[in-house]
Amino acid sequence: MLKLFRYMQPYRNAVLMVLLFTFLQCLAELYLPTLMADIVDIGILTGDIPYIWRVGGFMLLVAALGMLCSIAASYLAAKAASGYGQILRGRVFTHVGNFTLHEFDKLGTASLITRTTNDITQIQQVTIMMLRMMVIAPLMCVGGIIMAVSRDTGLTSVLLIVLPVLALAIFLIAKKGIPLFKAIQVKIDTLSRVVRENLTGMRVIRSFNRMSHEKVRFNDANEDLTATSIKVNKIMGAMMPIMMLVMNFATVAIVWFGGHRINAGHMMVGDLMAFLQYAMMIMFSLIMLSVMFVMIPRAQASAVRIQEVLSLVPEIKDTDKEPAATGQKGVVEFEDVTFYYPGAEEPALSNISFRTGPGEITAIIGGTGSGKSTLISLIPRFYDITSGRLLVDGVDVRDLKQEQLRSRIGLVPQKALLFTGTIADNIRYGKEDASMEEIQHAAEVAQAADFISKMEGGYEAVISQGGSNVSGGQKQRLSIARALVRKPEIYLFDDSFSALDFKTDAKLRAALREETGDAAVLIVAQRVSTVMDADRIIVLDEGRVAGIGTHAELMENSRVYREIVASQLSEEEIA
Known part of the structure; x- marks a missing residue:
């Protein structure tokens, strides 16, 4: 996946700004519990109302700045990731355009479509999450630990017990889920191929009464993908209850031991409240990291498939020398x-x-x-x-x-292929700047003018996908006209x-x-x-x-x- 990040070069400034705004957001969120503790320990306990208003107003300002930084970071992350996805799709599309027929046969059309759409979308979505979560989670975790220790060293023993348990649960869930995410991408390929063959071969399927056979093929591929998806979602679905259970136990333990420390005079109420918030920040940051550890391997599987396409060198290459x-x-x-x-x-x-x-x-x-x-x-x-x-x-x-x-060369292939658009657009495909007179002349030579004139709209009549609204002979004549207009x-x-x-x-x-x-x-x-x-x-x-x-x-x-x-x-x- 790291190899593909070189295509994010045009958005490096946006990425740097995301890092800056995320860092400022973390500072703001880490500072808020400390301000709240001061309000409780100094303002409320002493009854200092002006202090409460002053620090409370400052808290609102810090919260507003944190919110603005979060919005700016989210916007720039989405912009950078979307632009990255656009560049990646363009690179893959251009590179595939240079493939010989052998490379197309090797990878398969259905797989190339899935890689260009689904796989790049996976990478794009994970990139957004990485730009936000992969930065904010470690900062929140490390910052939360530092701030919690500064509030009360004694209570950190609770964290020393809870955090390894949380990390172990995340590891076990990720270990089971990651291979399944990789398998899902392959199964999506299979389903796409079956659907594509079914749709493009509908006439043959119906003529041979093979609908039931095709339904079985589709159901097999669909159920295989569904079963894997359900299995991985069950595993991932278990993550949040386990995390919440651990967090609730941690909360109870912190309040229990914190109450004893307050009674003993070792800490104040505001410090306990701040410590509890920092503990929640630390555990939520671990949950965010766990989500990333699960999503990244899925994106990694997609990235490997994209890299496989980009690294496949076409057998036919252009020469560097100019022929005499x-x-x-x-x-x-x-x-x-x-x-x-x-x-x-x-x-x-x-x-x-x-x-x-x-x-x-x-x-x-x-x-x-x-x-x-x-x-x-x-x-x-x-x-x-x-x-x-x-x-x-x-x-x-x-x-x-x-x-x-x-x-x-003007080629008329064995299987006549038309594109979605008007008849004029299809003929003009052979020569981009062809005039209407040239198009009409090519159609007349190709013996297509008669049936074109009978269609509603004439040369502006719309050809449906694959030319399904014209006959085989009409397709061939339009394909011949497309070659003729090129001269x-x-x-x-x-x-x-x-x-x-x-x-x-x-x-x-x-x-x-x-x-x-x-x-x-x-x-x-x-x-x-x-x-x-x-x-x-x-x-x-x-x-x-x-x-x-x-x-x-x-x-x-x-x-x-x-x-x-x-x-x-x-x-x-x-x-």
């Missing part, structure tokens, strides 16, 4: 590229070599699991190749900054026409050929009709190139391609 300009635009070249997924024994792609340039349409086809989407993912450097060279505009992608590389050098279509009917598919491909005439286009497709007119077709089979050429050439030379064509087209269509 080659004068090429829209050229993609694979030179004997082989790629293994992390931890895999067999390569996903083996010895891939081809070149495509501006004005060329290169289609990639193959069976399920042949490596089509993997090949496309290597171009924007979602993964780094294992061996060989992958060149974009004549430069190895590892020698380009990721932002430079991806600014040249990149390289277009990557990863099976982006699968939800379109044959008529829309044909019209879209014809419009794309005109629109992308000066760019390289790579299309991953399952349908032969989508790739037949491509300038170059690459046939993949188990991660290897099984043939490269036009449709006619592959029909003569590639057995794998002929099998794919035969499985989709009739003999008349093939002829």
Whole structure:
């Protein structure tokens, strides 16, 4: 947790002021029982009314100053901790944005969401408590002991018995509670994952009538978290009664022995009252520390999870050197590229070599699991190749900054993803400063203008979360428009026409050929009709190139391609 405190650097002045105001608050609270004792021993016993008014007024002033210091310290502590949480969330969000897909798979989306929200909130709340309690409790404890001893040394023997008992009770409770707090964070992760899978997969769950199975999964995760939470709350719930019992016994003992000392003339009534208040301060400070000792390990568990994210170095890093300009635009070249997924024994792609340039349409086809989407993912450097060279505009992608590389690419992913906002906002996601004319033109090329015009609000129609209020084909066309508005050098279509009917598919491909005439286009497709007119077709089979050429050439030379064509087209269509 201490490692994360470096992010509180911008609020160091606020933290110092919290320490100052807390110290002044402690001085005020420690001084009040002494003033009260003076009023009783000097003012009341002697009947000195002016002295009572004078010291009483001074007590009100000290109490008011203590209150103002407490308010100021609380405000600054909350401000510093909230700002710290904001910085921490920003750091985690930015760092996660640099992760490769492998790091996302390693940590898990549900866990990353929990760490960015719940875990940082835990750290933020404990930081507020630390800035207040971790400072005020030791000061009150030490100061209370000093002031109590100054009032009467004989009665401190009661404290010597009570305080170790209190400390032992706190230790035993904390020892049982701390491991459970750590376990709770892991169980929250599990529950978040189950809920997320349930909500995102609702259509599949309902279509297969698996609601009862999912309910069991949720109940198991929920009951596991609940049982642990109840267990830890039972342990923590026992703390306060035990503390109050010890404090009440201490109060009775102090009053009992103090009464005997007053009768014997060894102390005065005001001193007993002050001693009793100091004893309460000491014990309450121990209770505050006990709460902190329980909360800090929970925050520590969260801090470890946050530090795990921040210390995870992305496998893909930007280069420091500036690549030399080659004068090429829209050229993609694979030179004997082989790629293994992390931890895999067999390569996903083996010895891939081809070149495509501006004005060329290169289609990639193959069976399920042949490596089509993997090949496309290597171009924007979602993964780094294992061996060989992958060149974009004549430069190895590892020698380009990721932002430079991806600014040249317009990607339409296999799973069309839309963001909450208007249709115009979603298309403008490809180009932040796109004009309305550019947005409309991109939608027309993507064959999306017709259905957009029928929606209420047109381009200002709101897309709900995940694009749930539009069909799969409409999602794909909006995703294609988002790539088109960017006008990149390289277009990557990863099976982006699968939800379109044959008529829309044909019209879209014809419009794309005109629109992308000066760019390289790579299309991953399952349908032969989508790739037949491509300038170059690459046939993949188990991660290897099984043939490269036009449709006619592959029909003569590639057995794998002929099998794919035969499985989709009739003999008349093939002829």
